[in-house]
Amino acid sequence: MKSKKQILAFICLFITLTSLGKEVSENISSSYTWKNVAIGGGGYVTGIAVHPRYKDLVYIRTDIGGAYRWNEQGKNWIPLTDWIGFGESNLYGIDGIAVDPNDKNVVYMAAGKYENALPHDVLKSVDGGKNWVKTGLFQEDDSLKSQNRFGGNQGDRWIGEPIAVSPSDSRLILAATRKNGLWVSEDQAQTWSLVKAVPTGNLIRSVIFGKKKTGKTFPAYVGVAGIGIYHSPDGIKNWKLLPGSPKQIQRMDTSKDGLLIVSDRSGVYKYDGKNWTDISPDGKKWYGAVSLNPYNTDMIIVSQYDYRLNLPFWLSQDGGKSWENINEKSLLQGSVPWAPKNHFASATASLVFDPHYPNRVWMVDWYATWRTENIAADTVIWKNYEYGHEEIVPFCMLTPEKGVNLISGMADVRGFRHEDIDKFPENVLHKEDNMKDVTGLDFCETNPDYMVRTATHGTDGSRGTGAVSTDNGKNWTYFGNWNFGAVGRVAMSATDHRIILAAPWNGIVKRSEDFGQTWHDVEGLPSGIVKQVWEWHQPLVSDRVLGNLFYAFYKGKVYRSEDGGCRFSCVSEVPSSGLYAIKTVPGRAREVWINADKKGLYKSVNGAESFEKIENVDRAYLFAFGKNAPGSDYPAIYLYGTIAGEEGIFRSDDYGKTWKKINNDKYRLGNNPNCMAADRQVFGRVYIGTNGRGIFYGEQTK
Numbered sequence: 001m002k003s004k005k006q007i008l009a010f011i012c013l014f015i016t017l018t019s020l021g022k023e024v025s026e027n028i029s030s031s032y033t034w035k036n037v038a039i040g041g042g043g044y045v046t047g048i049a050v051h052p053r054y055k056d057l058v059y060i061r062t063d064i065g066g067a068y069r070w071n072e073q074g075k076n077w078i079p080l081t082d083w084i085g086f087g088e089s090n091l092y093g094i095d096g097i098a099v100d101p102n103d104k105n106v107v108y109m110a111a112g113k114y115e116n117a118l119p120h121d122v123l124k125s126v127d128g129g130k131n132w133v134k135t136g137l138f139q140e141d142d143s144l145k146s147q148n149r150f151g152g153n154q155g156d157r158w159i160g161e162p163i164a165v166s167p168s169d170s171r172l173i174l175a176a177t178r179k180n181g182l183w184v185s186e187d188q189a190q191t192w193s194l195v196k197a198v199p200t201g202n203l204i205r206s207v208i209f210g211k212k213k214t215g216k217t218f219p220a221y222v223g224v225a226g227i228g229i230y231h232s233p234d235g236i237k238n239w240k241l242l243p244g245s246p247k248q249i250q251r252m253d254t255s256k257d258g259l260l261i262v263s264d265r266s267g268v269y270k271y272d273g274k275n276w277t278d279i280s281p282d283g284k285k286w287y288g289a290v291s292l293n294p295y296n297t298d299m300i301i302v303s304q305y306d307y308r309l310n311l312p313f314w315l316s317q318d319g320g321k322s323w324e325n326i327n328e329k330s331l332l333q334g335s336v337p338w339a340p341k342n343h344f345a346s347a348t349a350s351l352v353f354d355p356h357y358p359n360r361v362w363m364v365d366w367y368a369t370w371r372t373e374n375i376a377a378d379t380v381i382w383k384n385y386e387y388g389h390e391e392i393v394p395f396c397m398l399t400p401e402k403g404v405n406l407i408s409g410m411a412d413v414r415g416f417r418h419e420d421i422d423k424f425p426e427n428v429l430h431k432e433d434n435m436k437d438v439t440g441l442d443f444c445e446t447n448p449d450y451m452v453r454t455a456t457h458g459t460d461g462s463r464g465t466g467a468v469s470t471d472n473g474k475n476w477t478y479f480g481n482w483n484f485g486a487v488g489r490v491a492m493s494a495t496d497h498r499i500i501l502a503a504p505w506n507g508i509v510k511r512s513e514d515f516g517q518t519w520h521d522v523e524g525l526p527s528g529i530v531k532q533v534w535e536w537h538q539p540l541v542s543d544r545v546l547g548n549l550f551y552a553f554y555k556g557k558v559y560r561s562e563d564g565g566c567r568f569s570c571v572s573e574v575p576s577s578g579l580y581a582i583k584t585v586p587g588r589a590r591e592v593w594i595n596a597d598k599k600g601l602y603k604s605v606n607g608a609e610s611f612e613k614i615e616n617v618d619r620a621y622l623f624a625f626g627k628n629a630p631g632s633d634y635p636a637i638y639l640y641g642t643i644a645g646e647e648g649i650f651r652s653d654d655y656g657k658t659w660k661k662i663n664n665d666k667y668r669l670g671n672n673p674n675c676m677a678a679d680r681q682v683f684g685r686v687y688i689g690t691n692g693r694g695i696f697y698g699e700q701t702k
Contacts, residue, residue, distance in 0.1 A: 508525070
């Protein structure tokens, strides 16, 4: 027989385990599949690495969207960095990429989106990019903690790769920082040391090894901005400045006979080991990408660089004596139906001859990756390959209960009506207008054919407008009499599509009662609840049942209007922290939820007059309501945040009482997620918009 103490201990243990069970989420991630919504938005591909020994082994790097490996069989890109979590989002900016010439499985990345943000590191993979480890080039407690290292999304990110592996010795790696010097590893990135002979304090890029041996090793070349090219004949030790070298080097390439070709902001130059020759195709201009054909070193390709669209690039077949403009003889076969033709060759970052196919050239630019099978043909046919590469940035998403499942508002390219989330859209939203950033979306709950969107152009806040749709987002008509500059968030009445509230930047919220034709000031709300375009807060919403109710949240205060948005008054307060949104529950009158980032998730069932905290949510970064689970009369709730100390993406089918984790470490999706929506027509499907990896959707498939 058990003693009273034993029984008491058992009861305490049972209570403890029961309490923990209420807090710890169930993990159903194995039943979920994660993919990108197919957009074809691409993004700035700032570099490409083609393996010199293994056919069709190609990697690209991007400024804000991580890195990708090419799949020749499927003609698509395989993302390599979705394992990076929210706390390490700076690693999504890839400032350089390099393959090991002697091993098809080893690849390195110089990772760091912004110079003075953390973390930064050289990442290494030994299995073709499936898994990565940090090499520890920059420790958080070292002397370089607050100084310039890598800057994948900063100026000069298009300049040649700052990292390279010696063809003669895989142990030898060079890694150049932005302004903290050149570093070398002699043990495959286990340890690093500073190359003191190369100056610090200047931008260092374009690190390459030559293709002609000097003794037992290959020489190395490094471009130092404002100074010139440093050269080491043995790869790491004897560094000297090449006399007469260009001073604003963009990219370099070498041939097997020792020829060095350099693109510079002042021209294109050839160095034969003794003398420099200016071989610029079109005068003293800013040139970017450059490459030598390994099958024929007299064949050189080079591009002009600028922050413009459809830039020229040239081919020489006689070592730079004469040139032809390839743009003038190019035929584009793009895979993205909505992409404008002038996106081609925009801010071209890199051109590379493929060493396994005589005249094949890869090109990467502001929007895409292109390839031609014969650069020397009379008509040069270019195909772009964008499946898998999604680097676009969404501002907002709309998931109506009827009609199309998803409509997106995007930075730079307006947005899309996604009739099939696994196929590229045919058109952008209202392609005739020039409002390239769609910042707000809403629809009428009782009739989703009626929709509204707001948009802006540029970042100064002076230009903006909006549009309305009567056919579920297929066609749009501009607002009338909108003279309030850039506009951010928008809300439409749940029962009367004529009533719309729109929030201009740093201005008073406006109200229309005639479907966007005329506008008047709303009373009772603070001015400037939306500050600028590049923010992700959602401060304005309509009740999803009662058409006369609207809500707003700003600086911890919750406001409500009961007269269709004419007048607001403060009705309660909720802690405000980090990224926040106020949302209302489909099918539930007067139910209002607010996420306050690290201060948690809050709900109200009385029209925002009072809120209660969802106790088992430690952090609510993003959340959304979706189609209810079978047998449930309450919408499913999705959360990107932390529950019981565990970070992840979660779903609750019971009003937030219990949570199920739906992602794993392979899909941490930590690239600054900025908006979240759940499908109102498909149970279990959730959409997550990121700041550089497009839109993901997770779907329960088991």
